[in-house]
Structures are given as C-alpha cells and as structure tokens.
Amino acid sequence: MIHEFIGDLGHTFVIVAFISAIYAAFCFYKATVKKDLETATQWKLNGRMAFYIHAVAVFGIIFSLFFIIYNHYFEYHYAWSHSSRTLPTHYMISCFWEGQEGSFLLWMFWHAILGIIIIFTNKYWEAPMMTVFATVQAFLASMILGVVIPGLELKLGSSPFILLRDAISAPIFDSQPNFVPTDGTGLNPLLQNYWMVIHPPTLFLGFATTVIPFAYCIAGLWQKKYRDWIRPALPWALFSAAILGIGILMGAYWAYETLNFGGYWNWDPVENAVYVPWLILVAAIHTMIIYRNSSTALKSSVVLIITSFVLILYSTFLTRSGVLGNASVHSFTDLGLSGQLLIYLLFFTVGAVILTIKRWKDIPTSEKEAETYSREFWIFIGALSLCLMGFQVLIPTSIPVFNSIVEMFGGVGNLAPPANQIEYYSKFQLWFGVLIAILSGVGQYFWWKKIELKQLKNSLSGPLVLTLIISAIIILLANVAKPSYIALLVAGVFTIVANLKILIGLLKTSPKLSGGAITHIGIGLVLIGVLFSSGYSKVVSLNNTGMLISKQSSAEFNNENLLLFINEPKTMLHYTLKYKGERVESLDEGIYVDKNDIALTAIPHLVTAKREISDNGSLVYYKGDTIHIAPENTYYEIEYTTEDGDKFSLFPRAQVNEAMGGLLASPDIKRGLTSDLYTHVSSIRSPTEEVEWNNPEEFKVGINENFYVNDYVANVATIERLPSLKGVDLTDDDVAIQAKIIVQGEERDYTAEPVFLIKNGLVGRISDEIGDLGIKLTLLNVHPETNNFTIGATTRQKNWVVLKALEKPYINVLWLGTLVFVVGFVVAIRRRYSEFQKMKRKGLE
Amino acid sequence: MKRSHIIGIVLIAAAIAIIISTAGDASSYVTFGEAYEMSKNGDSNSIHVVGELPKNENGEVLQIYPSADKLSFRFVMSDEKGKQQEVFYNEPMPSDFKRSEKVVVIGSYQGELFVADKILMKCPSKYQETTVNAKM
Numbered sequence: 001m002i003h004e005f006i007g008d009l010g011h012t013f014v015i016v017a018f019i020s021a022i023y024a025a026f027c028f029y030k031a032t033v034k035k036d037l038e039t040a041t042q043w044k045l046n047g048r049m050a051f052y053i054h055a056v057a058v059f060g061i062i063f064s065l066f067f068i069i070y071n072h073y074f075e076y077h078y079a080w081s082h083s084s085r086t087l088p089t090h091y092m093i094s095c096f097w098e099g100q101e102g103s104f105l106l107w108m109f110w111h112a113i114l115g116i117i118i119i120f121t122n123k124y125w126e127a128p129m130m131t132v133f134a135t136v137q138a139f140l141a142s143m144i145l146g147v148v149i150p151g152l153e154l155k156l157g158s159s160p161f162i163l164l165r166d167a168i169s170a171p172i173f174d175s176q177p178n179f180v181p182t183d184g185t186g187l188n189p190l191l192q193n194y195w196m197v198i199h200p201p202t203l204f205l206g207f208a209t210t211v212i213p214f215a216y217c218i219a220g221l222w223q224k225k226y227r228d229w230i231r232p233a234l235p236w237a238l239f240s241a242a243i244l245g246i247g248i249l250m251g252a253y254w255a256y257e258t259l260n261f262g263g264y265w266n267w268d269p270v271e272n273a274v275y276v277p278w279l280i281l282v283a284a285i286h287t288m289i290i291y292r293n294s295s296t297a298l299k300s301s302v303v304l305i306i307t308s309f310v311l312i313l314y315s316t317f318l319t320r321s322g323v324l325g326n327a328s329v330h331s332f333t334d335l336g337l338s339g340q341l342l343i344y345l346l347f348f349t350v351g352a353v354i355l356t357i358k359r360w361k362d363i364p365t366s367e368k369e370a371e372t373y374s375r376e377f378w379i380f381i382g383a384l385s386l387c388l389m390g391f392q393v394l395i396p397t398s399i400p401v402f403n404s405i406v407e408m409f410g411g412v413g414n415l416a417p418p419a420n421q422i423e424y425y426s427k428f429q430l431w432f433g434v435l436i437a438i439l440s441g442v443g444q445y446f447w448w449k450k451i452e453l454k455q456l457k458n459s460l461s462g463p464l465v466l467t468l469i470i471s472a473i474i475i476l477l478a479n480v481a482k483p484s485y486i487a488l489l490v491a492g493v494f495t496i497v498a499n500l501k502i503l504i505g506l507l508k509t510s511p512k513l514s515g516g517a518i519t520h521i522g523i524g525l526v527l528i529g530v531l532f533s534s535g536y537s538k539v540v541s542l543n544n545t546g547m548l549i550s551k552q553s554s555a556e557f558n559n560e561n562l563l564l565f566i567n568e569p570k571t572m573l574h575y576t577l578k579y580k581g582e583r584v585e586s587l588d589e590g591i592y593v594d595k596n597d598i599a600l601t602a603i604p605h606l607v608t609a610k611r612e613i614s615d616n617g618s619l620v621y622y623k624g625d626t627i628h629i630a631p632e633n634t635y636y637e638i639e640y641t642t643e644d645g646d647k648f649s650l651f652p653r654a655q656v657n658e659a660m661g662g663l664l665a666s667p668d669i670k671r672g673l674t675s676d677l678y679t680h681v682s683s684i685r686s687p688t689e690e691v692e693w694n695n696p697e698e699f700k701v702g703i704n705e706n707f708y709v710n711d712y713v714a715n716v717a718t719i720e721r722l723p724s725l726k727g728v729d730l731t732d733d734d735v736a737i738q739a740k741i742i743v744q745g746e747e748r749d750y751t752a753e754p755v756f757l758i759k760n761g762l763v764g765r766i767s768d769e770i771g772d773l774g775i776k777l778t779l780l781n782v783h784p785e786t787n788n789f790t791i792g793a794t795t796r797q798k799n800w801v802v803l804k805a806l807e808k809p810y811i812n813v814l815w816l817g818t819l820v821f822v823v824g825f826v827v828a829i830r831r832r833y834s835e836f837q838k839m840k841r842k843g844l845e
Numbered sequence: 846m847k848r849s850h851i852i853g854i855v856l857i858a859a860a861i862a863i864i865i866s867t868a869g870d871a872s873s874y875v876t877f878g879e880a881y882e883m884s885k886n887g888d889s890n891s892i893h894v895v896g897e898l899p900k901n902e903n904g905e906v907l908q909i910y911p912s913a914d915k916l917s918f919r920f921v922m923s924d925e926k927g928k929q930q931e932v933f934y935n936e937p938m939p940s941d942f943k944r945s946e947k948v949v950v951i952g953s954y955q956g957e958l959f960v961a962d963k964i965l966m967k968c969p970s971k972y973q974e975t976t977v978n979a980k981m
Contacts, residue, residue, distance in 0.1 A: 372848070384852070388859050395867045416872040419891030419951055419962070424870055428863075550912070557935065 002075045002178055003068075007161040010064030011146070014159065017057035017108070018141035024050035025134035031127035032222070044127050048119055051134060055112040061144075062096075062105060065160055069095050075180045077167035078102070078160045084186035086605050088587075091192050097200040098187055100320060100337075101160035104143045106201060110208035111137050118212070123840070125232065128219035129212075136211055139344045143337055158337060189632050189655055190664065195254035199247065203274065206244030207312055210281060212236040214309035217302055218352060221359045230301060231839060234288050235832040237305070241281045242825035248274055249818050260665045260680040263534060267421040269324050272397040273315030279390035281308040283383040289516075290383075293448050294376040296366045300383070306352045311394075313345045324400050373453060375446035382439040389432035393425060426534075430484055433527050437491035440520040441498035463501050467494040478532070478809075488531050496524035515828025522821025529814025533676075540573045540677075541805040549683070549802055561682050564638070566772050566799040567746035579801050580637040580747070581772045583651060584629045591615045592635055592651055593627060596750065596771055604631040632656045636681055636801050640670070652680045652803070675809040683802035693776060693794040702788050709775050710795040714743040719782075719789065725755065734759045739779045739789060743770055754779040754791075767792075774798045872951070877930040877959065884954035891962060895949050896924040906943045922948055934961045 027047030034040040065078065069092050074080040082095040082102075096102035115133045119126055146159020164181070165173040172179050213233040220229030251271070252264035265271065284304035290297040318324055321338035370377040396417055403413025418424035445451075445460050471490045480486055503517040541562045543549065549563045564570055564579035571577070583592040584607070598607040606626055613621040621627060635651040650668040667680035699707040706715050722736040730736060735758040743750045750770045756779040757764040767778040778792040874893045875883070883892065898906045899921060908921035917935045924930070932950055942948075942964075952961035 381852075384856060388856070388863070391860060392863045392867075395864055396871065399867075399871060414874040415868070416874050416893040416951075418870045419872040419893075428866075550917075 002163070002180065003071075003073050006064055006067055006073070007076060007163065010061055010068070010161040011159060013057045013060035013064060014141065014144055014146070014161070017054055017061060018138060018145055020050045020054035020057060021134050021138035021141055024048075024054055025131055025138060028127045028131040028134060032131060040127070047127070047130060047134070051115055051119065051130060054134070054137060055116060058105075058108050058112045061160075062109060065096065065102065065105065066092070068161075072184070073180075074182070074184050075164055077162050077164045080164050080181060080184045082184070082187055084184040087187055087192075090197060091187055094191055094196050094200075095187055097204075098191060099160065101144045101158055103200065103204065104140055105160070106204045107208055108137060108140045110201075110205050111140070111211065114208055114212060118215075121840075122232070125216060125219050125229075128222050129215040132215040132218050133211065136348075139347070143340060143344075155336065157340065189630070190258065192630075193254065193258055195250060195257070199250040199254055202243060202250055203247030206240060206247045206274075206278075207316075209236060209240035209243060210277065210309050210312050213240065213281075213284070213305050214352075217305045218355065221302065221355050221363075224359070224362065226298065226359070226363050230288050230291055230298075231832075232836050233305070234285070234292065235829050235836055237281060237285050237288060238825055238829045238832060241278065241285060242822060242829065244274065244278045244281065245825075246818075246822060248278060253815075257669065258666050260667055260682075263422075263537070265422075265534075267393075267425040269397050269400075269417075270319050272393050273318050276390040276394045276397070277308050277311035277315060279386050279393075280304055280311055283386035283390075284308055286379050286383040286386070290376045290379050294366075294370070294374075296370055296376055297380055297383075299360075299363050299365060300380070302356060302363065304383070304387070306356065310345070310349045310352065311390075313348055317341045317345045318397070318401070323404055371450045373446065373451050373456065375443060375448050375451075378439060378443040378446055382436065382443060385432060385435050385439065389429065389436070392428050392432070396424070427484075430488055433530075434487050434491040437488075437495040437524060437527055440523060441491075441495040444499060444502045444517065444520070460498075463494065463498040467497045470497065478536070482535070485531060485535050488527060492524045492527040492531065494524075496521050496528075499524070512827070512831050515824050515826075515831060517824070518827060519821055519824030522817045522819070522824055525813050525817025525820055527817075529810055529812070529817050533808045533811035533814055536809050538807045538809075539804065540807050541679075541803055542572075557682070560804060562803045562805075564801050564803055569641075572805065573807070574643050576641040577803070578639045578641070579799075579803075580639050580649070581799065583635040583637050584627075584631075585633060585635060586620075587628045587630060589615070589620055591620060592637065593621075593629075595634075598627060598629075601626075605629055634684075635668075636684070636803075638679060638801075638803065640677075650677075650679045654681055654684050671812075673812065675807050676811050678806045678808055680804055681801050682804045685797075685799065685801075693796050696778070696792045696794040698780065699791045699793065700783075700788055701791060702786075707791070709743065709777070709793040710773060710798065712743050712745060712773055712775070714741055714777075714793075716740070716789060716791070717742050722755070725757070728757065728759065730759070737779065737782055739791070741768075741777055741791070743773060743775060745773055752777045756780075756782055772799050876924045876926050877928045878924075878926065880959070881954055889953055891951055891953050893949055893951050894922075894924055894959070895947065896922045897947060898943070898945070899923050899929065909938070909943070911938060922950065930959050931957075932959045932961050934964055936964075 024047050027043050027050055031040045031043035031047055034043060068076050069079050069083045070089070072079065072083070072085055078099060078101065079095075082098045083092060087095070097106055111133065115130065115137070118129055118133065122129065141157075143157045144159055145157030146162060147156050148154065149156060165177060165179070213236050216229040216233035216236070220226055248271075255266070256264040281304075284301060284307075287297040287300040287304055291301055317338075321341050323338065370380065399415050399417050403415055406413035441463070442460070445456060467490065471486075471493045474480065474489060474493070475486060480489055499517045499520040503514055503521065506514040506517060539560045541560060543559055543562055548558045549561055550558070562570060562572060562577070564577060566579050566581055569576050569578045582595040584595060584598065585591070586593050593609075593613055597610050597613055599610050600607055605628060607629055609621040609623055609625045609627060611623050612619060613625075632655050634654050636654070638650045638652065639647060640650065641647050648670060650670055652668045653666040655664045655666065665680045665682065665684075667678050669679070670677040697709070699709075701707050701716060703719065704715050704717070706713050708714070716739050718740045720738055720740075722730075722738050724730055725736045728736070737756045738753050739756075741752045741754070743752065750773060752768040752770055752775070754768045754777050755766040757766065765778050765780065767776050769776045774796040776794045776796075778794075779789060780792040781790040783789065872890065872892050874895055877894055877896075880892050880894060883890070899908065900906055906920075909918060910920065911918040917933070918938045919931055919933050921929055922932050932952075934950075949965040950959065950961040951963040951965070952959060954960075
C-alpha cells in the first residue's frame with residue numbers, strides 16, 4: 001500500500017515553508033523601511049507571525065520525513081535509498097543527512113531556531129536582520145521544493161517526498177504501479193558510526209550561525225549604523241567560529257577512526273570548502289576585536305564578515321552542484337540544482353557587494369594610521385595572514401570552477417588540481433602556520449595604541465629564552481631535523497609560552513579576559529600535535545623477511561606491510577604480533593565473537609551460536625542462541641604482546657561496502673599517552689570470494705587414531721547416530737551418522753562435525769569446515785566391519801591477513817589543543833555576550 | 846608612501862605569488878601520448894588522463910584483468926584521442942567501474958605501463974541503484 005498522505009503532508013509543509021519565508025522577508029523589509037513607527041510595528045508583527053509559521057512548517061517537514069523513514073515506507077525514494085529495516089533508530093537520524101535534501105533540511109532547521117532566538121534577543125536589529133534571515137530560508141526551502149513551474153518546464157528544487165516510482169523507472173512499475181519494495185537499500189555502513197550522528201548537525205549549526213554576523217553587518221550598513229553592529233555580532237561570530245571549528249575537527253576525528261588513509265585531514269575539496277570560510281571568519285573576529293578596542297579596521301570587518309558568509313555559500317555551491325565532478329571523491333550527487341545554487345550564491349554576493357559599495361564612503365575610518373608598535377597593527381597583520389592562508393587553499397580548490405568558466409567561453413580548461421594534495425597544501429600551510437603562531441604570541445605583548453620598543457623587548461625576552469630552551473630540548477629528544485619542522489615547532493612552543501605568561505597574569509587580575517590567551521595556547525598545541533602526528537607518522541609494520549607478499553604489488557606495498565598467517569607470531573617494532581582469526585561483532589553485547597563459533601542463518605544479520613560463548617570468563621551465549629550482527633563487517637583479531645609480556649588485542653575491520661567500491665578497511669587504534677598505534681588490514685581473503693580447495697586426501701582411521709591434515713593433528717573422538725538432523729526429514733529407514741573430529745590448532749582445539757547420511761537408499765555427505773585452519777572434513781564412509789571410517793580432507797591456504805601499522809606520535813597533543821581551543825572560545829563568548837547584554841539593558845540595542 | 850600602501854602591495858604580491866605557484870603545481874589533463882612523452886623526458890609528475898573503457902557491440906567492457914588475489918587490476922583504457930593504453934591500479938576494482946561512462950586516471954608512466962594512483966569515475970547516474978529488484 002502506498003502511504004500517500006504523509007508525503008503530501010510533507011510536501012505541503014515545504015510549500016508553506018517556502019511561501020511563509022518569502023512573506024516574512026517581505027514583512028520584515030517593510031518594517032525596516034517604513035518610517036512611521038506604528039506601521040513599522042504592524043509589519044514587524046506580521047513578519048514574526050510569518051516566521052513562526054515558517055518554523056512550524058520546517059519542523060513539520062522534518063517530522064514527515066522522519067515518520068516515513070521510521071515506519072519504513074519504502075515507496076518513498078528517500079527512505080528506500082537511505083534506510084533499511086535493520087537500521088537501528090539512532091542511525092535513522094543519520095539517514096537525514098546522507099541525502100542532499102535532508103542536509104538542506106538540517107540547515108533550515110538550525111536557521112529556524114536561530115531566527116527565533118534573534119527575534120527574542122534583539123529589539124533594534126530584529127527587522128533588518130530577519131529580512132536577511134527569511135530570504136536565506138526562502139532560498140533553502142526552494143532547494144527542496146520539487147515543483148515544476150508549468151509552461152517553463154523548469155524544475156525548482158528536489159523534493160525528499162518523491163515516490164520511488166517517480167524517481168526511478170523500473171519495469172516493475174509498468175505492471176504494478178503500487179509495488180512497494182520490502183526493504184530499503186540501506187544507509188552506507190561507513191556512516192553507521194556515532195560520529196556521523198553528531199558531526200553533521202554540529203557542522204550545519206556552524207554553517208547556519210555564519211549568517212548571523214552577516215545579517216548584523218548587512219543590517220548595520222542598511223540602517224547606516226556602521227559602528228553599532230559590531231558589538232552584538234561579535235559573540236555570534238565567536239560562537240560560529242567555535243562550532244564550525246568543532247564540526248571540522250569532528251569530521252577529522254571520524255576520518256582518523258574510520259578511514260584508512262592514515263590520517264585525519266586529506267585536503268579534499270569538501271574539507272577545504274569549510275576550512276577556508278572558517279579561516280576568514282576567524283580573521284573577521286580579529287578585525288572586529290581591533291575595532292572594539294581602537295576604532296580602526298571597521299571596513300575590513302565589513303569586508304571579511306561578508307566574505308566569510310559568501311564563502312559558505314560558495315562551498316555549498318562547490319560541493320553540491322557537481323562542478324567538482326572529476327576532482328573530489330565524495331561530493332554530493334548532482335541533483336540538477338546547480339542553477340539554483342548559483343543564483344543563491346550570486347544573489348547574496350551581488351547584493352552585499354552593491355550595498356557595501358553604496359555605503360563605502362560613509363563608513364567611518366580613523367584619520368590616523370595605526371602605530372607600527374601597537375597591538376592593532378599586528379593583529380591586523382595576523383588577520384591578513386589568515387586571509388592569505390585561506391586564499392592559498394581556495395585557489396587550487398576552485399580549479400574545476402575555472403575550467404568550467406573557461407569552457408563556458410569556448411576555451412579548453414585542462415588544469416587539474418595538484419596530484420598529491422596532502423604534500424602540496426602542507427608545504428604552504430606549514431609556513432602560514434609558523435607565521436600565525438609567531439604573530440599570536442607577539443601580538444599579545446603589544447599594547448593597544450602604542451608601546452615603547454624597550455618595554456616590548458623587556459617583556460618578550462623571558463618567553464623567548466624559555467621558548468628556545470624548551471624547543472631545543474624537544475628537538476634533541478624527538479630528533480626533529482627538517483628546517484621547516486623546526487620552524488613550526490619553535491613557533492608553536494613560542495605561542496604557547498608567550499600566551500601562558502599572559503594567561504597567568506590575567507588569571508590574577510581579570511580572568512574574564514583570558515579567552516584570547518587560552519585559544520592561542522590551543523592553536524599552539526594543535527600545530528605541534530599536527531607536526532608530530534603527521535610529520536613523524538611512521539610505518540612500523542616493516543617487512544623484514546625479504547619475501548614478497550605479492551609479486552603484482554608495488555615495492556612500497558611489499559616493504560610496508562606484514563603478512564600474518566593465523567597463529568604464527570611475527571615481531572614488529574617492540575611487539576610480537578599474532579593474527580588470531582576472524583571475528584564478528586555482537587551488536588547486543590558489544591563483544592567480538594569468533595566466526596568459527598557461529599552458524600549462519602537465512603537472515604544475514606542473525607546468526608546462531610555453535611557452542612557456548614563467553615567473554616572474560618562470563619558466559620554470554622548458550623549454544624543455539626541467536627546473535628545479532630552486522631554481516632558486512634569482519635574484524636581481524638591481532639594480538640600484540642609487548643616486551644614485558646603485556647598483551648592487548650586490536651580489531652581492525654574490513655567492510656563489504658558496495659557503495660564505496662567493494663571492500664573498505666577501517667583501522668583500530670591503540671591509544672597511548674605519547675603515541676597512537678594505528679593498525680589496519682591492507683589485504684585480506686575477500687569474504688565474498690569463492691575459495692579454491694586442494695584435491696581431497698583420504699584417511700582410513702579408527703576412533704582416537706591420529707591423522708595429519710594441513711600439518712595439524714586430528715582424530716575422531718566420537719561417532720554417533722543422530723536422531724534428527726536440521727533441515728532433513730529422517731524416517732526410520734534413514735541413517736544419519738555424525739563424527740566429532742578434534743583438530744589441534746596452535747592455540748585451541750577445533751571441532752568439526754561432518755555427517756554421513758543415508759536417505760531413501762541414497763548416500764549424502766555434509767562436510768564441515770574449520771575456517772581458521774583452512775580445513776574441510778567429510779565423513780566419506782563408515783566401515784562397521786573393521787570399526788573404521790574414511791575421512792576426506794581438503795585444504796586451502798590457512799587464514800591470513802596483510803597488515804599495515806603506523807605510529808602516530810603525540811596525536812593527543814592535537815586533541816588536547818582542540819579542547820583548550822574550545823575552552824578559550826567559551827570564555828571569549830561569555831565576555832562578549834555580557835557586553836552586549838549590558839548595552840541591551842540600557843536599551844541601546 | 847603610507848604604510849598601508851606598502852601592506853597593500855605586499856598583500857597583492859603574495860596573492861599573485863600564490864596564484865602563480867598554484868598554476869605551477871597544478872596537474873593537468875593530458876592524453877596518453879603527451880603523458881608518455883613527459884615520462885620519457887624525465888618528468889615523473891602525476892597527471893590526469895580522461896578517457897573511456899573500450900566496449901564491444903553489446904556494451905560490455907572486456908579488457909579488465911584482475912590480479913589473482915583481486916586486490917589490484919589492470920585494464921585497457923582509450924583516451925580522448927582514441928589511443929589505447931594498459932593501466933595498472935593497485936587497489937581492488939571499484940564496484941561501478943564497469944558501468945562508468947568516463948574514467949579519469951591520475952598517475953604516471955612507469956616504463957610502458959601507466960600506473961594509476963587514483964581513479965575517478967563518472968557514472969550514468971550517481972544513484973547507486975538504478976533499478977528495483979522485484980522482490981515481494
């Protein structure tokens with residue numbers, strides 16, 4: 001049955017959201033331009049009502065879409081392509097942002113909430129700001145409108161409420177228009193990760209909040225309140241930069257934990273597209289702080305705030321329009337929205353630029369230039385450096401756009417992005433990092449307005465000496481030899497030491513002002529953490545055997561990977577490694593279960609226990625219990641033994657993931673205080689592949705008589721006649737005999753239970769396999785006259801895994817720096833918000 | 846000259862330097878012929894080659910040779926000028942590789958073989974599923 005109502009309801013909500021946003025924008029516009037106070041208030045009330053309706057409609061859209069996903073209405077394309085019946089509820093939320101429509105929805109959701117907050121917290125700024133807000137919302141709503149304008153054949157937006165039969169033409173819909181698939185195609189298993197539940201909402205909150213400083217800026221220019229917008233905009237700009245920063249780092253952390261490229265940052269266009277606006281926003285915060293303290297840099301603040309918002313729109317355009325096509329592996333699918341996205345981008349860019357040009361002459365500037373020995377001058381230089389830092393990333397990322405523009409004019413755009421992105425960007429960004437670190441240390445020692453050079457020298461000499469001592473010790477201990485790394489290290493240490501001194505001073509006198517110092521310490525820690533974890537990331541799984549793993553692979557692959565056969569120890573660094581076998585994860589108990597101990601059922605995600613399974617000595621499953629697993633994931637237990645004899649196990653994962661190109665490896669990380677041990681499988685016996693078995697061997701043995709298979713000792717322990725056999729109807733004339741064969745592995749004994757069956761006079765044999773050892777045993781014949789049996793044994797290669805391990809030194813410094821950084825932002829936001837509150841209470845804003 | 850002018854000039858110079866260096870470091874889209882020339886002249890930079898997989902009259906891609914362990918594969922690709930070249934890729938075959946309309950390989954020649962570090966594909970529809978299995 002097709003549940004048309006809920007889809008129609010959702011679609012109606014979309015249309016209501018779109019129209020109410022336009023109407024709200026119109027009302028707030030009227031409220032802003034009307035001189036007469038009473039009519040202005042009337043328009044404002046209208047606008048508010050329209051925006052509230054809009055917000056309700058947005059919540060309605062989200063409710064409808066979630067209802068469809070939650071109830072598995074697979075007649076809807078969105079549910080069918082992003083969800084499935086086995087998906088746990090908390091990942092159903094992730095379905096929302098797997099698709100492009102849903103991520104627009106998430107963005108609108110935050111705007112709706114932020115808009116309401118703006119209405120409640122602002123008196124003076126409400127009308128002009130909400131004009132901008134509602135316009136942005138109208139554009140976003142148009143992206144999911146999914147309406148064809150009659151006569152023009154123009155499709156506006158892509159609706160998430162489209163039915164499967166309308167989205168995809170399959171032959172089945174010709175014969176059965178009401179056909180509903182029984183299950184969806186599921187959420188990409190890669191995204192079934194807790195970070196993917198919280199990373200997108202955080203990032204989109206960051207995206208959404210960038211519109212607030214922008215709206216204040218536009219309102220300030222529009223209302224000719226050139227100076228006043230800075231104060232209320234500053235806490236929001238700080239909030240936005242903090243959230244966006246956290247969102248970016250969450251993505252980096254997810255990549256570190258889940259993807260196997262060995263790092264947390266790949267300089268992919270999708271990452272760059274958020275990194276650049278973030279840098280510009282941080283630069284804008286600095287110029288705004290300059291303005292608050294010395295009344296200069298107002299024009300720069302206007303330009304930077306507008307630029308940061310335009311760049312957010314530009315990054316939306318880049319990642320969603322399909323223009324990146326050849327350049328990125330993971331941009332969104334092209335929904336044919338490029339035109340609409342371009343109009344969205346150009347509308348705000350052109351509008352803001354025209355407004356700024358019109359008002360440019362009126363924006364007050366200070367007559368006097370800033371002194372060279374003043375804080376404002378050096379912060380300004382810092383802001384400029386941040387802009388250049390962003391610009392350097394923006395240009396190569398935009399290469400596909402330049403190509404498209406060249407091609408639009410009939411030229412041939414054959415410029416491709418740099419082939420080795422990480423190396424390319426790192427060599428530039430490293431020096432920008434050095435510059436930023438030095439400036440954020442030195443800048444703190446200048447006074448506002450002016451400082452005497454002598455005074456500066458006196459206060460800076462202490463931190464400088466300390467920096468050199470600490471750096472020298474680190475350089476010697478960690479053996480840092482590359483000049484560029486030494487530069488980054490010294491700069492990083494300097495900014496930490498210099499800001500620590502400032503922080504200690506501030507904590508005594510005015511701790512409220514310490515946000516800047518704390519944040520800059522965080523930046524210093526992040527830079528040093530990045531330097532060590534990336535610059536000194538070391539492959540430790542070196543192949544010293546002199547034997548090639550695979551002739552077809554490159555020399556690098558053969559040198560940097562270890563081939564481990566099951567239960568055969570090998571040494572690596574100061575560890576002894578042993579591959580213990582394939583595991584699956586029990587989703588209910590959260591433990592790893594040996595694949596040898598489970599039997600598959602007809603339903604892929606349900607298996608049964610072949611024997612009692614215990615974890616750390618306590619019994620978890622009885623024989624025959626059903627275990628809930630994720631069938632696409634296989635974990636490879638690698639036991640590490642340290643030189644002291646301590647043992648720990650890592651469980652790197654391989655995932656069968658058709659959407660991402662077959663097999664996907666994810667690392668497991670042993671976290672240490674000074675370094676992380678990062679392990680992933682780089683080659684495995686494909687779980688979906690048929691294996692080749694050798695020619696069978698035959699053994700004629702009696703009870704408890706040893707024989708050798710694949711170099712393992714085996715014997716028949718017992719033999720019994722089965723009263724019943726699963727899946728076979730046994731009559732009185734039929735015979736089923738089961739042998740219990742014990743095979744002694746290196747670590748444990750394995751049991752195989754092949755069955756010999758005589759049914760209706762025909763002989764059948766059911767083999768049993770010991771996966772770990774690569775043995776398949778068959779009870780070929782029973783000889784009651786001699787009390788012997790014939791056992792057939794075929795073998796394949798023992799289970800193996802090719803492993804790569806990297807050491808990531810001091811990565812914890814990076815994560816620690818992130819935390820410090822966030823704390824600094826929180827302190828700064830509190831300070832700036834209380835300033836805004838004070839002014840509001842005075843009735844000024 | 847005012848100091849702000851000096852800063853402005855430095856800023857513009859830095860921006861221009863960034864643009865020029867980007868143009869210098871950028872890879873380029875070339876044909877197999879040009880790529881081969883480049884490697885013979887000792888230029889081992891990675892470049893992009895755009896092309897297609899040659900198909901027979903039934904639309905099947907034939908010249909794909911996975912390695913025994915399926916962890917890497919070789920295939921024949923023809924560039925935009927129609928030149929056919931064997932390409933090696935040290936990763937398992939991407940799942941919709943055979944369905945792709947257009948292939949971009951990023952890499953360089955090593956001897957007579959083109960070794961790809963990365964493969965990007967353009968598929969007829971980026972939707973993973975283009976049809977529905979009629980399972981009730």
